[in-house]
Amino acid sequence: MLTVGMIGLGAMGEHMARNLANAGYLHALYNRTTAKADKLGQELNVTVAQTPEALAADVDIVCLCVSRDEDVLAIIHTIKKTIRQNSVVIDMSTVSNHTAKQAAAFLACCNVDFLDAPVSGGVEGAKSGKLAMMVGGDSAVLEKVRPILTSMATRIVHIGATGSGQATKAVNQIMAAGINQAVTEALAFALAQQLPMDKVIDVISGGAASSWFLQNRGLSMTENHYPAGFKVALHQKDLAICLQMGHDSGVSLPLTLQTSDDYQQLIAEGLGECDISALYCLKTNLKTK
Numbered sequence: 001m002l003t004v005g006m007i008g009l010g011a012m013g014e015h016m017a018r019n020l021a022n023a024g025y026l027h028a029l030y031n032r033t034t035a036k037a038d039k040l041g042q043e044l045n046v047t048v049a050q051t052p053e054a055l056a057a058d059v060d061i062v063c064l065c066v067s068r069d070e071d072v073l074a075i076i077h078t079i080k081k082t083i084r085q086n087s088v089v090i091d092m093s094t095v096s097n098h099t100a101k102q103a104a105a106f107l108a109c110c111n112v113d114f115l116d117a118p119v120s121g122g123v124e125g126a127k128s129g130k131l132a133m134m135v136g137g138d139s140a141v142l143e144k145v146r147p148i149l150t151s152m153a154t155r156i157v158h159i160g161a162t163g164s165g166q167a168t169k170a171v172n173q174i175m176a177a178g179i180n181q182a183v184t185e186a187l188a189f190a191l192a193q194q195l196p197m198d199k200v201i202d203v204i205s206g207g208a209a210s211s212w213f214l215q216n217r218g219l220s221m222t223e224n225h226y227p228a229g230f231k232v233a234l235h236q237k238d239l240a241i242c243l244q245m246g247h248d249s250g251v252s253l254p255l256t257l258q259t260s261d262d263y264q265q266l267i268a269e270g271l272g273e274c275d276i277s278a279l280y281c282l283k284t285n286l287k288t289k
């Protein structure tokens, strides 16, 4: 059986690691903040690597789920020194398609395959192992690791060449920005109409205007509660990637630009670590608890 190491145990990575462990693949963990890795490693009874290099030397497949482009590239540079030939690096972070191509090129020099495999489905999807995964890279490499990925995702789609998984994730993030605008604006309107918010969310969740976001974030946002799910600062980072890609390809993205500006305001108000449903605060002029 192929052995897997997981780097990055944040809101998403911790659940991914648990699912890899439940399926019997997880061999080693690494997290920058070591206390998290120590705790989870003890619970799952797997090796806790002290460095990314040590982890890469010890497994067949390296999975990553870290924050930003520079974090992915820093880890790729580091593990290049020790990674086993013919192993595979699977990056499930959301970064630019350009970063995916750079990472693949760095690793190709050491005979290591790379897949960009960003995910959608939120922390809930990571926990239940029901993520949607969009994959760029060699389809034969995807087939080799597909049994491992099915422990984390139920829908795994090969999109095309390296970077196409991240380009598809950019499409997802543009949609998520628009959905956030639509749901928070509509619920702010419902509040102004003095409607019973729980009933409004209940009935609309059963109709054509329903969405994952309304169903999973509607009630909590109307209670002025924004628990860490998908952080404003992370979506803001993704929208910068989308806006750059749109600019490069001559596509205007007005709703994405508006959402990016709104997130900048939330970040300036100290809400960057809140879930993106905190946009409801701006629409209603609420202060967070």
Ligand code: NAP
Pocket: 008, 009, 010, 011, 012, 013, 031, 032, 033, 036, 065, 066, 067, 068, 070, 071, 074, 075, 092, 093, 094, 095, 119, 120, 121, 122, 123, 229, 230, 231, 234, 235, 238
């Ligand atoms: P998170 O909770 O902020 O966790 C980020 C993880 O990356 C942490 O383990 C952090 O380590 C690690 N990290 C950050 N910079 C690093 C570096 N330079 N070197 C090593 N480790 C580093 O983020 P998340 O919500 O899990 O998201 C992770 C990725 O998945 C992001 O790219 C995000 O856009 C994407 N994503 C998130 C969601 C969601 O709903 N949350 C959904 C789909 C995709 P520390 O513990 O030391 O901080």
